[in-house]
Amino acid sequence: xxxxxxxxxxxxxxxxxxxxxxxxxxxxxxxxxxxxxxxxxxxxxxxxxxxxxxxxxxxxxxxxxxxxxxxxxxxxxxxxxxxxxxxxxxxxxxxxxxxxxxxxxxxxxxxxxxxxxxxxxxxxxxxxxxxxxxxxxxxxxxxxxxxxxxxxxxxxxxxxxxxxxxxxxx
Amino acid sequence: xxxxxxxxxxxxxxxxxxxxxxxxxxxxxxxxxxxxxxxxxxxxxxxxxxxxxxxxxxxxxxxxxxxxxxxxxxxxxxxxxxxxxxxxxxxxxxxxxxxxxxxxxxxxxxxxxxxxxxxxxxxxxxxxxxxxxxxxxxxxxxxxxxxxxxxxxxxxxxxxxxxxxxxxxx
DNA sequence: CTCAAACGGTTATATGCTATAACTATCTCG
DNA sequence: CGAGATAGTTATAGCATATAACCGTTTGAG
Numbered sequence: 001x002x003x004x005x006x007x008x009x010x011x012x013x014x015x016x017x018x019x020x021x022x023x024x025x026x027x028x029x030x031x032x033x034x035x036x037x038x039x040x041x042x043x044x045x046x047x048x049x050x051x052x053x054x055x056x057x058x059x060x061x062x063x064x065x066x067x068x069x070x071x072x073x074x075x076x077x078x079x080x081x082x083x084x085x086x087x088x089x090x091x092x093x094x095x096x097x098x099x100x101x102x103x104x105x106x107x108x109x110x111x112x113x114x115x116x117x118x119x120x121x122x123x124x125x126x127x128x129x130x131x132x133x134x135x136x137x138x139x140x141x142x143x144x145x146x147x148x149x150x151x152x153x154x155x156x157x158x159x160x161x162x163x164x165x166x167x168x169x170x
Numbered sequence: 171x172x173x174x175x176x177x178x179x180x181x182x183x184x185x186x187x188x189x190x191x192x193x194x195x196x197x198x199x200x201x202x203x204x205x206x207x208x209x210x211x212x213x214x215x216x217x218x219x220x221x222x223x224x225x226x227x228x229x230x231x232x233x234x235x236x237x238x239x240x241x242x243x244x245x246x247x248x249x250x251x252x253x254x255x256x257x258x259x260x261x262x263x264x265x266x267x268x269x270x271x272x273x274x275x276x277x278x279x280x281x282x283x284x285x286x287x288x289x290x291x292x293x294x295x296x297x298x299x300x301x302x303x304x305x306x307x308x309x310x311x312x313x314x315x316x317x318x319x320x321x322x323x324x325x326x327x328x329x330x331x332x333x334x335x336x337x338x339x340x
Numbered sequence: 341c342t343c344a345a346a347c348g349g350t351t352a353t354a355t356g357c358t359a360t361a362a363c364t365a366t367c368t369c370g
Numbered sequence: 371c372g373a374g375a376t377a378g379t380t381a382t383a384g385c386a387t388a389t390a391a392c393c394g395t396t397t398g399a400g
Contacts, residue, residue, distance in 0.1 A: 031257070033249075033250050033253060033257050033258070033260070033261040034246075034249040034250050035245075035246065035249065035261070036246070036248065036249035037245065037310065038242055038245050038246065038249075041313070042320050042321075042324075042329060042332060042333065042336075043223045043224075043226075043227050043238065043320075044238075044242065045332075045333050045336040045337060045340075046216070046219060046220045046223050046336060047220060047223075047238065048336070049216060049336040049337075049339040049340055050217060050220040051263070052339055052340050053212070053213045053216050053339060054213075056213075057213050067356090068213065068214075068217065069357085072208055072214065075205075075206055076203060076204075076206070076208065078206065079204040079205065079206035079208075080203050080204055084377070084378095085377070085378065086376085086377060086378080087203050088203070090203075091203040091205070093218075093221070094358090095357095095358065095359060095360085096377080096378070096379085097358090097359080097360080097379075097380080097381090098357070098358065098359080099378090100378070100380080114378095120366075120377080121365080121366060121367085121377095122365065122376065122377040122378070123366095123376085123377050124377085124378080140207065143211070147211060147212065150212050150213075150339065153338050153339065154212075154335055154339070155338070158335055158338070159212060161331060161335065162212060162215075162335045162336075163210065163212065165324055165328055165331065165335070166212075166215040166216060166218070166219040166332075167219075168323050168328070169223060169320070169324070170215075170219055170222050237385090239386085254348070254349095255348070255349065256347085256348060256349080264387090265386095265387065265388060265389085266348075266349070266350085267349090267350075267351080267352090267387095267388080267389080267390095268386075268388080269349090270349070270350060270351080284349095290347090290348080290395075290396070291348095291394080291396085292347065292348040292349070292394065292395045293347090293348050293349075293395095294348085
């Protein structure tokens with residue numbers, strides 16, 4: 001998530017988290033904010049959980065530098081060598097238009113490729129490169145480790161119960 | 171969500187879901203795509219559930235035309251009359267910079283307002299207008315109805331179990 | 341009492357993700 | 371064969387989110 005400071009304006013004065021001598025500034029104890037009914041809404045809880053889940057995913061996958069969608073696409077290609085773009089899109093709920101730059105990036109990084117010509121000349125068959133297989137393999141290991149940490153937080157049987165409940169919402 | 175066709179290029183030819191005579195086209199029975207391990211990942215399940223949750227929220231709130239964040243902000247202001255922007259941002263995990271246009275819109279719609287001058291002249295105290303109170307009241311009713319439908323899908327005690335599990339992830 | 345640093349709010353800007361329309365090349369079938 | 375559908379692509383718009391820099395105000399250490 002390194003974001004280059006594209007066009008600095010003048011100079012930073014705010015420091016937000018550190019004082020002049022590196023002293024940590026305790027954000028002034030603002031009066032606690034009441035959440036009201038928000039605290040008991042499934043939608044809101046889902047939102048917060050998902051945000052923290054994505055953060056955890058990115059942290060866990062730093063080494064392989066894959067975003068959730070990229071990871072999902074690579075996994076799907078590995079499970080279905082030769083799939084067409086449209087099929088991946090339909091399965092993951094992506095827009096075919098948005099899939100193009102996504103796959104371009106994976107291809108640029110040498111992880112996946114389009115094999116043209118397979119009987120229907122309109123479509124291309126998607127495959128992982130050897131490098132892509134290796135990277136995904138490592139990604140799956142990292143992901144499994146993360147999933148285990150998540151499962152630990154959820155308690156005994158919690159992960160399975162959560163999966164079951166979440167599927168009822170889809 | 172009405173999105174004006176800002177700059178049409180030529181004419182639509184694709185129809186995607188309907189044939190020439192209105193006949194529904196069964197997206198050609200594409201070979202089923204295997205999901206592999208993706209199917210059992212908490213992160214992926216969360217993602218799908220959240221997408222469908224947001225869709226359900228928007229559907230349920232059509233009448234009052236509130237997005238999830240707007241709804242959350244209004245609720246928080248109602249629960250904490252006079253809060254400062256920064257406090258709302260911290261509570262909801264928003265960026266103060268992004269909060270500005272969000273609140274502007276709520277103000278433009280006559281739902282909330284900034285009261286200036288309260289001791290610290292830098293900050294403004296946030297309040298709901300009478301109209302805002304009324305709209306939020308209706309929104310809460312609609313939200314409750316939706317929440318009940320969600321709870322029904324989750325089965326007896328499912329909603330509570332889900333909330334508990336989700337909170338462990340945050 | 342003063343002034344440098346911090347704070348609340350704002351503007352400007354960049355990036356990612358999603359959505360739609362329209363285009364090209366190809367395929368299919370009546 | 372040709373009209374219409376399909377696979378992939380381009381271009382574009384929208385919202386959400388993130389960061390830097392700015393202004394006016396407040397605060398606290400010296």
